[in-house]
Amino acid sequence: MASAIKKNEGFGAAQLILALSIGILVVVVAVPVLLIFLNAFWADGKFNVQDVLRVLSEPDTYQALMNSLIIAVGTTIGSTVVGTFFAWLVTRTDLPYKRFMKGMFLVPFMLPSFIGALAWKMLLSPRAGYINRFFMDTFGFEEPLFNIYSFTGIILVEIMYLFPFVFIQVCGALERMDPTLEESARISGAGLFTITRKITIPLVMPSILSGALLIMLYSMAHFGTVAVLGIENGIFNIPTLIYERIHQSAGSFASIRTGTVLASVLVFSAALILWLQNKILGKGRYQIIAGKSFRPMELKLRGLRYPLLAFCLAYIGFTIVLPTVVIFLVGGLTTYGLPFTAEHLSLNNYKFILFDYQVTRDAIVNSVTLGLAAALITMSAGVMISYVIVKMRVRGKGILEFLGMLPFSVPGSVIALGVILAWSGKLGINLYNTVWIILVAYIARYMAFSIKANSAALEQVHDSLVEAARACGASMGQALRDIVLPLVRPGMFAAFFLIFLPALRELTVSIMLYSPTTRTIGVAIYTLNEDGETVMSAALAGIALILIVSGQLFINRLTRKKAGR
Structure with a gap:
């Protein structure tokens, strides 16, 4: 009882x-x-697809959809290449100071990308950016070295802050991978790049694709970088267009309806991306993790060790240290555009x-x-x-x-x-x-x-x-x-x-x-x-x-x- x-x-x-x-x-x-x-597909008490198609066919919304796709694809490809390369370097080679490098490559994961975009705007805006002004004043360039208010600028900044999605996934796969296949290839006379291209990369491809799809999902819905670097040059993606429409019209019915249609597109895109990710991870095409513990094989970089170390340090300095330092320095100026000298800097x-x-x-x-x-x-x-x-x-x-x-x-x-x-x-x-x-x-x-x-x-x-x-x-x-x-x-x-x-x-x-x-x-x-x-x-x-x-x-x-x- x-x-x-x-x-x-x-x-x-x-x-x-x-x-x-x-x-x-x-x-x-x-x-x-x-x-x-309901707001997107239901109007006047009935299912209404015509209004949805009309909203999507408007030039502004169509262009925002295309811009989102361009930025997401470019960011995904670039971040995947960068993340995979650095993951391979810090897990499977004898690169010096690997633990420090791995920690530094994870730093962008915790930093807000829109603050990074703000820093690069200060550095590379066409006329007022410090780097562009340096080259124009020093070398007499008539045009800026690089215009950050562009698709290329937006994509490059997003790559700097999103590549850790792939880096983390690929590092995990490479650290747990059975190295016997690579060792067999090395005994058979295969070189470093042949082993990497024909064995290592194919084996960790599911992890690479999984990280890449996460980046695409994030980039499609990303507001900050495009808002800081795109709007000024008329580049809108879906989130920035939703924001612009709703705030300009003070939340009118038409702007809300446009926003819900565009939001529905984002939801369907996210669902498709997550479905693809599950399909890729569910196939189990490559079984790279065995039941016993392995110590990953280190590939010898030989003469490339220190050139690649220098490249990694330069990348960290250029993408993490430089924009962070610029944010703090500009924050200390009495007026934006003044040189970074003691007389112009303070904590005021x-x-x-x-x-x-x-x-x-x-x-x-x-x-x-x-x-x-x-x-x-x-x-x-x-x-x-x-x-x-x-x-x-x-x-x-x-x-x-x-x-x-x-x-x-x-x-x-x-x-x-x-x-x-x-x-x-x-x-x-x-x-x-x-x-x-x-x-x-x-x-x-x-x-x-x-x-x-x-x-x-x-x-x-x-x-x-x-x-x-x-x-x-x-x-x-x-x-x-x-x-x-x-x-x-x-x-x-x-x-x-x-x-x-x-x-x-x-x-x-x-x-x-x-x-x-x-x-x-x-x-x-x-x-x-x-x-x-x-x-x-x-x-x-x-x-x-x-x-x-x-x-x-x-x-x-x-x-x-x-x-x-």
Whole structure:
């Protein structure tokens, strides 16, 4: 009898947690995304494809679609080549200082690409860029050396910040790969480049393609770089056109409808890309990881060791150090365009940004507050949802898993537009122009991060621990509080920072939802730059970089401490 009561109690608790979890995800994720499709394809009470085709055939929207495709394809090809090459260098060759190089190649992963775009605008804008001015003044060039306001400029900047997607994937595959095939080829007389071209690259091709598709997904939906470098020259992609239409028309019906059509295109593109990725990874064409541990074979670079080391250092200096230094230097100038000399540099702008300028002070407070709130809420909800997905045997949890991972495949501009449709009075609640609408959007966007981190932690907690506690008379709540939560605390901690740090630098969602009093750091940097306040924009960007890098170093230190235990 007691056993039956416990089963019924457990069943009721499971169903309650499942219902609550689905309710959270339906309200936060499903409803906004559903409203986008209803707005795009449903008009006057009926299914309407004609209006969708009309919107897509308009010159501006058609051009934005083509621009998105051009930028995404160029970025994907370039990032794949760069990421694969550097991954091969640091994992399979005797390149000096490989550990340091690997760490440096991961740095762009934590830096906001729109801040990088801002730095390259300061360096390579046609007339005012410091590099272009140097060559024009020193060598008498009549034309700028390079115009950053171009497709080529946008693609090159995106490559600098997106290649780690491929780099991480390929490094992992190469480090775990059975090296016997390469060793056999070497014994047979094959050279370094023959082995790499005919054996190594084909074996890790699934990882290369997987990383490449992630880059395409990200680039198609990327707002920051195109907004900073493209709009000035009339180059719009889908997210920047959505932003431009909605903000220029103050959210009119026509602009919202255009936005929902374009957002639907992004969703379909993301779905196609993720389907292709699953097909590639699901084929299992190449089995490169065996059951026993291998030490990867190091290929000898011989005379190329130090030239390639110099090339790597030059790449790091040019793509990471130079733009970062320029951001801090420009942030210290009294007026943009002055030379970087002691008489023109000071910390006054940084003091003004932090203590005197209300707009930037509010932006920093808003970003930190929103980041903390979103991280705490999604971390807590993510634990509950992950527990249902990983540990409970109840019907309907497949729906929960789908809803939980949906934001991971939906671009940020789509989430923002869906939140506008859902929480601007249509459902009886109006959060528009308040900080709450940004918080709801952050929760929707980052929920998948929390679910992934907490699911990984819960997978390591054996079911027998909870069963033993229940057998000893503990309720489900007591078992979760006293056993499960302490064991998954590291996963919760990881989920918190996986959300807090990206929220600090977020731009794509915030730029669609902010009001004059709810600017975030990313929005303030972008709007200051658009208003011509270049030195203030750079100073705030420098402060943002310090916050982000400090947070990342803090996480790395704690992670190493936990690993050491």
